Amino acid sequence: PSIINLAHNEVNIQYRYGSKFRVKSVLIITWEGGRPEDSDSEGNLFQLALVIGDTMTFAHFVYSKLNSNDNAVAGFSSINSSYSLPDSATHDAMLLSEKSDIGIPGEWLFRVDEAQVYLCGAGFKGLECIDSCASSQWFNDCSRSCHCDGGDPCDQETGRCPNGRCSPGWKGAPICDE
Numbered sequence: 534p535s536i537i538n539l540a541h542n543e544v545n546i547q548y549r550y551g552s553k554f555r556v557k558s559v560l561i562i563t564w565e566g567g568r569p570e571d572s573d574s575e576g577n578l579f580q581l582a583l584v585i586g587d588t589m590t591f592a593h594f595v596y597s598k599l600n601s602n603d604n605a606v607a608g609f610s611s612i613n614s615s616y617s618l619p620d621s622a623t624h625d626a627m628l629l630s631e632k633s634d635i636g637i638p639g640e641w642l643f644r645v646d647e648a649q650v651y652l653c654g655a656g657f658k659g660l661e662c663i664d665s666c667a668s669s670q671w672f673n674d675c676s677r678s679c680h681c682d683g684g685d686p687c688d689q690e691t692g693r694c695p696n697g698r699c700s701p702g703w704k705g706a707p708i709c710d711e
Contacts, residue, residue: 536561540584544591547635547642547662548654548673549690558585575600590646594618596630596639609645616643616650619660634662644673651676656689680709 541556548554560583566576578598584591592609605626608617618641620626630639634652644651651673653662658675666675668686679687680703681694688695692708699709 540582540591540593543593543635543642544584544586548644550589550654554586554589556584556586559583560585577601588646589644592643592645594629594641594643596641599627599630602627609650613648614650632660634660636661649674649676678710682709 536559537556540559541554544554544556545551562581562583563578564580565578575598577596577600580595580597582593582595584593594607602624604622604624606617607621607626607629608615610616618626618629619632620628629641632638633640635642642652653659653674655672656666656675658664658666658670666689668684669678669680671677671679671687671689671692677692679692679694680700681687682696682698682700684700685695687693687708692710694707694709697707699706703709703711705711
């Protein structure tokens, strides 16, 4: 399979966009042998794949081999915000090759095209994206709220209330977030 197809599958396993997301290009950057100047260790090996679609962009980090660490900072930043991976800037940054938010040790996938960085697809939250959203939460990382009539759960992807009616005091049907 092509890199484009592999990237599409990886994004859809985590975020489940299906045909709503189409990969246009993938930029792969590899760092090999990185280590502190005074270190005799073999060095580190890791990659970043930027998965670029029509309307969405994802950062896929692969930490293949981490042999040295000088309290490494791992993550990314933009003009308005930054995101650090777990244990970044600590000795435990070495554990990035053992942890994951997509179930594959050393691999991390983030949606990065909005002001907020998202680890999980709609309906899930937490570092490993295995915790379900509460019935009043929806969207990536359970980051948005809905208030449906009778406490009914809203659609995890769209936020729509099943009957299109809001709880008393809420408006903005069918999502009921105002």
